[in-house]
Amino acid sequence: MADKFGQFFKDTLKEILVEHVKELKNQSEIDKFYEKYEKADFSGLYLEMINDTSNQMVRDAKMIMHENTLLFRGEETEIIARIEQKWSNAFATSETMYMMVLESVKDYSDYVNKIDNKEREKSIxxxxxxxxxxGRGLQQFLEIITLMKNGFADGAYSRWRSLYELNIIASFISEYGEEVAEAYISSHNTEDRYEWARACGEFSPKKRYISFDDIRKKSNFPSELWQQPYRISNEVTHASSQGTFNRLGLMDGEEKISVGHTDYGLTIPGEHSAITIAQLTGLLLMVYPSGDSIIAAKMLNKWIDVVREQYFKTHDYIFPDEPKLWNNEKNLSLR
Structure with missing residues (x-):
């Protein structure tokens, strides 16, 4: 594509040149003018015209921005509606899970508020x-759902990364108990991100810094099983080459640069977010276990199967040429 402004600048100078030459009286004056013209520095004029033109473009854009925005929103609404139409059953399972978790935690909170004070103080x-x-994790779960519904698979998986890390921290606190939990709470007004974890007594005093990975290794969480998903989520989140060229929202081999909504790649954040929020909720519900909280945790774990089935089947239906994700015999045997 040609440089439109560059051509405009050249044409403008040429017009000025032609008009000025017409006013000259003889060939000698014309030759002298051409000589000066060839040596002239037009960089200042060029920059001035760039500034004036960009200012005019800003003024023009402001005049029509509302009309253009309405058109953009209309097109965007159509795209999102098509994604919703295709993935509706899958999204419904995630949204239902959000409501399940919220209701379970509300009931559990009421239960905890009514138990004996001495009993509650043991693990307060x-x-x-x-x-x-x-609470932070549940909000992130809703953010993931919202991003998926808008066709942002990479953004959804980036948020899953944070949800997963919260799960690790919660597992660590759950395992090491009150002293670590109190240190975690007390550190929220400090600049130390993970120094509170020293309260577990597992780290050498000679160790200068505590990292998230140190906590992960000490937590009672099967993080080894999640190494690959976590690596991918890191690539998606950070400015890595892998995250730039291997987008979740694009099929393998697609020579495209995704800059907007896509309907591909939603299965991974959909399934993984369901597993992670169920795990995180289970940790909370088991601080003061009761029959109701155990049932709620079991229900959420079983709901993961419902989420997985709908996301896998939807993917297989929308993308029939892609490898199948749902196998009735294989998937049902996992339950």
Whole structure:
């Protein structure tokens, strides 16, 4: 594509040149003018015209921005509606899970508020820490759903990364108990991200810094099973070459640069977010276990199967040429 402004600048100078030459009286004046013209520096004029033109473009854009935005929103609404139409059953399972978790935690909170004070005090710091971590995680789960419904698979998986990390922290606190939970709560007004974890007594005093990976290795969480998904989520989140060229929202081999909504790649964040929020909720519900909280945790774990089935089947239906994700015999045997 030609440089439109560059051509415009050249044409403008040429017009000025032609008009000026017409006013000259003889060939000698014309030759002198051409000589000066060839040596002239037009860089200042060029920059001035760039500035004037860009200012005019801003003024023009402001005049029509509302009309253009309405057109953009109309097109965007159509795209999102098509994604919703295709993935409706899958999205419904995620949204239902969000409501299930919210209702279960509300009931559980009421239960905890009514138990004996002495009993509650035994694990009050762990309960408080996990309650706040869970609240943050549940909001992130809703963010993931919202991003998926808008066709942003990469963004959804980036948010899953944070949800997964909260799960690791919650597992660590759940395992090491009150002293660690109290240290975690107390550190929220400091600049130390993970120094609170020293309260577990598992780290050498000679160790200068505590990292998230240190906590992961000490937590009672099967993080080894999640190494590949976590690596991919890191690539998606950070400015890596892998995350730039291997987009979740694009099929393998597609020579495209995704800059907007896509209907591909939603299965991974859909399934993984369901598993992670169920795990995180289970940790909270087991601080003061009851029959109701155990049932709620079991229900959420079983709902993962419903989520997986709908996302896998929807993917297989929309993308028939892609490898099948749902195998009735194989998937049902996992239940």
């Amino acid at each position: 710091h762990k309960y408080t820490a996990l309650k706040y971590i869970h």
